[in-house]
Amino acid sequence: xxxxRDVAALAGVSISTVSRALSAPGMVSDATRERVEQAxxxxxxxxxxxARGLRVGRTTTLGxxxxxxxxxxxxxxxxxxxxxxxxxxxxxxxxxxxxDAGQELELVSMLAxxxxxxxLASPRSSDLSLLTAVDGRPAVLLNREVEGLASLVIDNAxxxxxxxxxxxxxxxxxxxxxxxxxxxWSGAERRRGIETAGxxxxxxxxxxxxxxxxxxxxxxxxxxxxxxxxTAVLTYNDLQALGLVDRLRHRGLQVPRDLSVVGFDDVSVAxxxxxxxxxxxxxxxxxxxxxxxxxVEQLDRDTGESREDDLADLTDxxxxxxxxxxxxxxxxxxxxxxxxxRPDGPRA
Amino acid sequence: xxxxRDVAALAGVSISTVSRALSAPGMVSDATRERVEQAxxxxxxxxxxxARGLRVGRTTTLGxxxxxxxxxxxxxxxxxxxxxxxxxxxxxxxxxxxxDAGQELELVSMLAxxxxxxxLASPRSSDLSLLTAVDGRPAVLLNREVEGLASLVIDNAxxxxxxxxxxxxxxxxxxxxxxxxxxxWSGAERRRGIETAGxxxxxxxxxxxxxxxxxxxxxxxxxxxxxxxxTAVLTYNDLQALGLVDRLRHRGLQVPRDLSVVGFDDVSVAxxxxxxxxxxxxxxxxxxxxxxxxxVEQLDRDTGESREDDLADLTDxxxxxxxxxxxxxxxxxxxxxxxxxRPDGPRA
DNA sequence: CTGAAAGCGCTAACAT
DNA sequence: ATGTTAGCGCTTTCAG
Numbered sequence: 001x002x003x004x005r006d007v008a009a010l011a012g013v014s015i016s017t018v019s020r021a022l023s024a025p026g027m028v029s030d031a032t033r034e035r036v037e038q039a040x041x042x043x044x045x046x047x048x049x050x051a052r053g054l055r056v057g058r059t060t061t062l063g064x065x066x067x068x069x070x071x072x073x074x075x076x077x078x079x080x081x082x083x084x085x086x087x088x089x090x091x092x093x094x095x096x097x098x099x100d101a102g103q104e105l106e107l108v109s110m111l112a113x114x115x116x117x118x119x120l121a122s123p124r125s126s127d128l129s130l131l132t133a134v135d136g137r138p139a140v141l142l143n144r145e146v147e148g149l150a151s152l153v154i155d156n157a158x159x160x161x162x163x164x165x166x167x168x169x170x171x172x173x174x175x176x177x178x179x180x181x182x183x184x185w186s187g188a189e190r191r192r193g194i195e196t197a198g199x200x201x202x203x204x205x206x207x208x209x210x211x212x213x214x215x216x217x218x219x220x221x222x223x224x225x226x227x228x229x230x231t232a233v234l235t236y237n238d239l240q241a242l243g244l245v246d247r248l249r250h251r252g253l254q255v256p257r258d259l260s261v262v263g264f265d266d267v268s269v270a271x272x273x274x275x276x277x278x279x280x281x282x283x284x285x286x287x288x289x290x291x292x293x294x295x296v297e298q299l300d301r302d303t304g305e306s307r308e309d310d311l312a313d314l315t316d317x318x319x320x321x322x323x324x325x326x327x328x329x330x331x332x333x334x335x336x337x338x339x340x341x342r343p344d345g346p347r348a
Numbered sequence: 349x350x351x352x353r354d355v356a357a358l359a360g361v362s363i364s365t366v367s368r369a370l371s372a373p374g375m376v377s378d379a380t381r382e383r384v385e386q387a388x389x390x391x392x393x394x395x396x397x398x399a400r401g402l403r404v405g406r407t408t409t410l411g412x413x414x415x416x417x418x419x420x421x422x423x424x425x426x427x428x429x430x431x432x433x434x435x436x437x438x439x440x441x442x443x444x445x446x447x448d449a450g451q452e453l454e455l456v457s458m459l460a461x462x463x464x465x466x467x468l469a470s471p472r473s474s475d476l477s478l479l480t481a482v483d484g485r486p487a488v489l490l491n492r493e494v495e496g497l498a499s500l501v502i503d504n505a506x507x508x509x510x511x512x513x514x515x516x517x518x519x520x521x522x523x524x525x526x527x528x529x530x531x532x533w534s535g536a537e538r539r540r541g542i543e544t545a546g547x548x549x550x551x552x553x554x555x556x557x558x559x560x561x562x563x564x565x566x567x568x569x570x571x572x573x574x575x576x577x578x579t580a581v582l583t584y585n586d587l588q589a590l591g592l593v594d595r596l597r598h599r600g601l602q603v604p605r606d607l608s609v610v611g612f613d614d615v616s617v618a619x620x621x622x623x624x625x626x627x628x629x630x631x632x633x634x635x636x637x638x639x640x641x642x643x644v645e646q647l648d649r650d651t652g653e654s655r656e657d658d659l660a661d662l663t664d665x666x667x668x669x670x671x672x673x674x675x676x677x678x679x680x681x682x683x684x685x686x687x688x689x690r691p692d693g694p695r696a
Numbered sequence: 697c698t699g700a701a702a703g704c705g706c707t708a709a710c711a712t
Numbered sequence: 713a714t715g716t717t718a719g720c721g722c723t724t725t726c727a728g
Contacts, residue, residue: 044483054396054720079418211470274622365698378697
């Protein structure tokens with residue numbers, strides 16, 4: 001690997017000139033800049049990011065933590081984060097906690113030590129431990145709110161409201177709701193939303209309990225849903241919905257004839273199955289992009305504009321407050337798993 | 349962030365002692381080690397990886413390049429790589445090329461500058477450009493072979509052979525084959541394997557051409573498959589198989605009654621759909637793990653054992669040769685999309 | 697066993 | 713406009 005010295009020697013200039021020519025082209029004469037660039041290209045010189053980072057105090061690397069990369073929900077977020085980070089000039093260190101809160105904290109601390117900022121997707125750990133783990137590093141939470149950390153959250157309540165309205169319009173009067181993991185922040189919000197929407201629409205809602213956000217979680221929930229006497233069901237996510245549909249099929253029940261099913265997330269498999277899933281579509285890419293934008297914004301602010309911040313301190317303090325954060329809008333996508341309830345009541 | 353100096357001050361020792369106490373515990377007295385550890389914990393000290401990397405010449409970071417994180421095939425590999433890397437003490441920088449060969453090269457060069465080693469999953473670029481992009485950095489290729497680079501490859505030929513045998517045993521005599529992207533290395537290998545297996549089993553194989561390795565690619569291929577008069581089809585991957593099945597259904601054809609379909613990869617959606625996909629299962633996790641192990645091994649070798657290498661040079665040279673690299677075994681998983689052909693011939 | 701000092705590659709004062 | 717130099721945080725000789 002060529003270093004500044006090599007380039008400097010070849011171009012016949014000092015190392016600082018090399019540095020300038022490459023990162024502040026305006027500060028050197030055109031002639032020397034040219035020569036330096038030539039030399040750099042010839043040597044295939046690439047500044048060592050670690051060295052620069054050490055000097056400048058920034059790594060130009062972002063950290064991303066997800067609970068499960070194999071979950072298409074997080075795969076999409078990861079993809080968006082990675083892509084957006086690159087357009088801002090940042091690389092992305094990815095960590096997968098395997099849905100394990102303990103590992104999660106360790107990973108966050110580990111990441112925090114070597115990145116400029118963190119994107120934490122649906123973290124499972126407690127507010128406090130999360131706060132200490134990020135250790136003052138700029139961080140943006142996805143799908144979760146923690147006092148003192150920036151976050152991007154979708155309109156969970158709106159999603160379930162749309163689902164319930166749709167179901168009611170079809171004629172359903174008794175709807176089962178499958179909850180996600182007990183500790184889930186968005187799950188709790190989702191549940192509150194369902195209650196409210198149930199009251200508003202006059203639809204009776206039966207909560208059948210907590211289940212894993214996976215195919216097998218849906219399989220496990222299926223029988224309780226059937227037993228509940230509901231004619232339709234709201235699941236925690238698409239994977240659950242698929243498992244539920246599968247179990248139903250094995251029991252000889254047909255979707256949507258015998259039971260209407262609504263998913264959540266609109267991951268790509270939702271359209272790959274048959275019947276395609278009616279589900280709440282989340283702007284996954286926008287979530288990932290938004291998180292990075294927020295983070296980079298924060299990073300840029302922390303860097304150059306300390307003076308302006310001081311000036312603004314007196315008057316603009318209120319502006320630093322979370323500006324009544326708008327929720328990212330979600331949208332119910334009606335496909336093949338919802339229909340009118342059987343006229344002769346639930347089950348077959 | 350606390351530094352060695354802070355810890356040294358608090359513990360009342362020099363910075364070099366701090367460094368030793370933390371990374372070479374055997375070189376300091378128990379008493380001082382204790383004191384240093386206390387101080388470090390109290391200050392929540394974490395060595396700055398960039399600084400260490402600069403000094404030691406290793407970043408303890410691995411780079412992973414994938415064509416598409418949203419493809420469950422690569423999501424699984426990413427997960428495995430990430431997990432295995434961590435057990436070896438490495439962080440992972442992930443880059444997604446979005447199936448674009450041009451971007452891919454840029455990403456590889458970018459990664460190469462800041463990691464100790466690279467895992468390149470199914471890269472799309474040419475052998476030569478790949479070689480220059482890694483720029484001498486240790487690298488392991490997944491699902492591709494390039495002269496001069498280590499690689500881990502699955503038994504493509506074995507996979508298609510198993511598929512074809514299965515189909516023949518069911519009674520199929522004319523089988524369509526959908527190819528993947530034209531430039532794909534494993535696709536080429538797969539095609540050769542199909543030809544050979546066709547000859548060996550006496551099954552007539554009809555190649556219907558190249559299609560994208562996606563759901564829509566499968567949709568696009570479906571009509572050609574039907575027109576080919578085949579009673580069964582081998583797809584390039586599961587996503588294609590799913591799209592194909594979907595298109596067939598829309599045309600009123602049933603799988604497997606009217607046409608048997610065999611996928612490749614056995615990604616998780618293969619079991620989520622109905623009927624579940626008959627497909628060739630690839631040890632995705634083993635692939636990811638194996639790549640990291642190979643890389644770390646190489647890295648360790650490059651570091652400490654230069655002397656031994658010199659000694660070995662004379663006698664063990666042959667051992668440095670790729671030891672007739674064994675292919676990772678794959679396994680046909682028979683599920684719901686294959687059956688005997690209709691007695692009255694293809695189509696309905 | 698411990699400390700002083702050099703230096704990894706780079707950038708940012710500080711000279712000139 | 714360019715060169716000299718200090719130093720980011722760390723590890724690792726080299727002395728003691």
